[in-house]
Structures are given as C-alpha cells and as structure tokens.
Amino acid sequence: METFTVEAVVLKTDDFGDANRVVTLFTKEFGKLEANAYGCRRSRSPLSGALLMFNHISATLTRGSKVDTIREADVLNFYDALTKNLERLAYASLLFEIVNRMTFPRQKEIETFDLLKKSLPALNTRNPKIAALIGACQFMETSGVQLNFSRCVHCGAEIFDDAAISLLDGGAVCMNCIDAAQDVRPYPEALRKTFELMLGFDWRDETKIFFNSRQLIAAENFFVDYVQGVLGSKLKSAQFIREFIT
Numbered sequence: 001m002e003t004f005t006v007e008a009v010v011l012k013t014d015d016f017g018d019a020n021r022v023v024t025l026f027t028k029e030f031g032k033l034e035a036n037a038y039g040c041r042r043s044r045s046p047l048s049g050a051l052l053m054f055n056h057i058s059a060t061l062t063r064g065s066k067v068d069t070i071r072e073a074d075v076l077n078f079y080d081a082l083t084k085n086l087e088r089l090a091y092a093s094l095l096f097e098i099v100n101r102m103t104f105p106r107q108k109e110i111e112t113f114d115l116l117k118k119s120l121p122a123l124n125t126r127n128p129k130i131a132a133l134i135g136a137c138q139f140m141e142t143s144g145v146q147l148n149f150s151r152c153v154h155c156g157a158e159i160f161d162d163a164a165i166s167l168l169d170g171g172a173v174c175m176n177c178i179d180a181a182q183d184v185r186p187y188p189e190a191l192r193k194t195f196e197l198m199l200g201f202d203w204r205d206e207t208k209i210f211f212n213s214r215q216l217i218a219a220e221n222f223f224v225d226y227v228q229g230v231l232g233s234k235l236k237s238a239q240f241i242r243e244f245i246t
Contacts, residue, residue, distance in 0.1 A: 001062045001063060001064070002062065002063040003060060003061070003062050003063075003071070004029075004060070004061055004063065005058065005059065005060045005061075006025065006027040006028065006029050006030065006033070006058070006059055006061065007027065007028040007029070007056075007057075007058055007076070008025035008026060008027040008028070008033075008056075008057055008058075008059055009025070009026050009054070009055070009056050009057075009113070009116045009117060009120070010023060010024075010025060010051060010052060010053050010054060010055045010057065011024045011025060011026045011032065011053070011096055011099065011100050011116075012024035012053065012096065012097075012100050013051065013052070013053050015041065018041075019038075019039050019040070019041040019042045019045075020036060020037065020038050020039065020040065020041065021036075021037045021040050021041060021051060022034060022035070022036055022037075023035055023036075023037050023040075023051050023070060024100060025057075025059065026099065026100075026103070026112065026113055026116055027113065028110065028113045029108065030106055030108055031103065031104075031105070031106055031107040031108045031109050031112075031113075032100070032103050032104065032105050032106070032107070033061075033068060033105065033106065034067065034068070034105065035061055035067065035068040035069060035070045036067055036068070036069050036070070037051050037069075037070040037073075038069065040070075046072070046073075047070065047072075047073050049075065050073035050074060050075050051070065051073055052078075052083075053093075053096070054078075054079050054082050054083075054092055054096070054120060054123075055075055055077070055078050055079075056075070056076045056077040056078070056117060056120065057073050057074060057075055057076055058073070058074045058076055059072065059073040059074075060072040060073070077120070077121075079120050079121070079123065079124035080124075081124045081125065082120075082123060082124055085128075086244070086245070087128055087129075087245055088123060088124065088128040090128075090237060090240055090241050090244070090245050091123065091128035091129050091131070091132035091241070091245075092120075092123045092128065092132065093237040093240070094132050094136070094235065094237040094238060094241060095116075095119060095123070095131075095132040095135040095136055095139075096116075096237075097235055097236065097237045098136055098139065098227055098235070099112060099116065099139055101227075101231055101235075102139075102143055102145070102227070102230070102231070103143075109142075111142045112139060112142060112143075115135060115138055115139055115142070116135075118203035118204075119131060119132075119134075119135040119203065121203075122134075122135075122203060123135075126208075126209060127209065129216060129220065130209050130211055130216065133198060133216065133219050133220060133223060134198045134201050134209075136223050136227070137195060137198040137199055137219075137223070138198070138199060138201070140223075140226075140227075141199055145230055147165070147167070147170055147171035147172075147226065148170060148171030148172055149171060149172055149192055149195040149196060149199070150172065150192065150196060151171075151172060152171075152172055152173055152174035152176075152177055153166070153169050153170045153171040153172060153173060154169070154173060154174070154177035154180055154181065155174060155176065155177050157174050157176070159172045159174060159187075159192060160189075161189050162186070162187065162188050162189050163175060163187045163189075163192070164178050164181065164184040164185065164186060164187050165184065165185055165186075165187035165222075166181045166182055166183055166184045166185070167183060167185075167225065167226050167229055168182040168183045169181050169182055169183075172187055172192070173187070190212065190215050191215055191218050191219065191222075194211055194212070194215045194216070194218075194219050195219065197211070198219070217246075224238045
C-alpha cells in the first residue's frame with residue numbers, strides 16, 4: 001500500500017463505531033482529503049489528541065482502494081481557545097464549514113490551505129466574528145464565486161457612493177443600472193468599504209482590527225445568504241450562531 005505524508009488542517013470530524021473517526025483534512029499537497037482514523041477516540045491511541053478539529057498537523061496516511069487511512073499524526077499547532085469559548089468555536093466552525101462545503105476532494109488549492117492556516121491564530125485570539133468574516137471573504141475571492149464589490153456588474157462603472165447589490169447578478173449595481181438588476185438589496189458605501197478592507201487584510205498584521213458593529217452584522221448576513229444561495233441549503237454553523245450566539 002502506498003504511504004504518504006501531508007501537512008494539513010483538520011477541517012471536520014465524524015465519529016463512527018465505538019472508537020473510530022472519519023477525518024476531513026485540508027492538505028497542502030492534495031487539497032481536501034477524507035480518511036479513516038481507526039481507534040483514535042480511545043484515550044490511549046497515539047492519534048487521539050492530534051485529530052481534533054482546527055488542529056494544524058502532519059499526518060502519515062496509507063492509500064486505500066476506497067478510502068485512505070491515517071496511521072500517524074503529529075500536532076504542529078493547536079488552538080485551545082477555540083474549544084473553550086463558544087463564540088470562537090461557532091465562528092471558526094462557520095469558516096470551516098464554508099470551506100468544506102465549497103471545495104472538492106483532491107483538488108490542490110494552496111491558497112485555501114494557506115488561508116486556513118493563517119486564519120486559525122486570529123480565530124484563537126482576535127474578535128472571532130471579524131476573523132471568520134475576513135476568512136470567508138478572502139476564501140470566496142479565491143474560489144471563483146466571489147461577487148464584484150467595487151464595480152457595477154452591468155456597466156462596469158466603479159462604485160463610489162451608496163448603491164445596490166444583487167446576489168443573482170453577481171455583485172454591485174450602480175444606480176443607473178438598478179432597473180436591470182434582479183433581487184437587489186441596499187449596498188451602502190460603508191458596507192462596500194468593509195468588504196474591501198476584508199479582502200485586503202494581511203493576516204500578518206498584528207494591529208487590532210476595528211469594524212463598525214452594524215456593518216459586521218450586515219456583512220455576516222450577506223455572506224451567509226450568499227453561500228447558502230450557492231449551496232442551495234443551510235449552513236448548520238450559521239443556524240447555531242443565530243440561535244445561541246447573537
């Protein structure tokens with residue numbers, strides 16, 4: 001059997017049987033992989049501490065005919081605050097669910113891997129809502145399904161002031177084109193600037209991040225609505241946030 005080693009972020013876990021787990025990894029080398037980890041839920045298993053959601057790990061796997069198997073895993077970085085604080089857990093889960101559901105297995109996406117790895121320290125220490133929304137905004141930009149935030153999708157004119165935005169048409173709509181757009185909603189200048197700041201955010205910048213709370217709520221609602229529209233189904237993490245966090 002072929003054995004290979006990956007650098008990965010644990011994207012999702014699902015328990016099965018008495019002590020086993022299906023682990024979804026987002027790897028640097030191969031993109032998203034799903035693998036079985038047999039016995040990893042037993043306290044004495046060498047895999048038990050490594051294969052937890054949000055861990056940054058190095059893992060050795062064997063290739064199977066149907067599914068791979070994780071043989072060894074070492075933690076490179078772990079983020080304990082994500083599991084001890086409900087708000088941090090919820091917003092980290094939102095970003096990870098978006099990435100998981102909008103990516104396909106075994107498609108190498110180094111930008112997405114780097115984004116997940118860079119976002120984890122911010123989710124662990126900064127305002128988790130801000131970190132998750134920046135992560136979602138930047139992921140959508142690299143995924144090929146991002147909306148145009150700064151130019152009218154109909155005429156190409158640059159947006160300067162208050163305008164409209166259409167999820168169906170693919171982004172901002174200037175006031176001259178609003179009658180030709182579908183399902184438009186208000187797009188105030190402050191919201192546009194929020195999106196532009198998120199897209200341009202450098203994760204290495206340790207300066208404290210500030211966003212207007214009203215615009216953060218608008219940005220969160222916008223991204224959740226857009227992703228759910230693309231997927232055609234609800235985000236479980238978004239429902240949890242709306243019921244228990246906000």
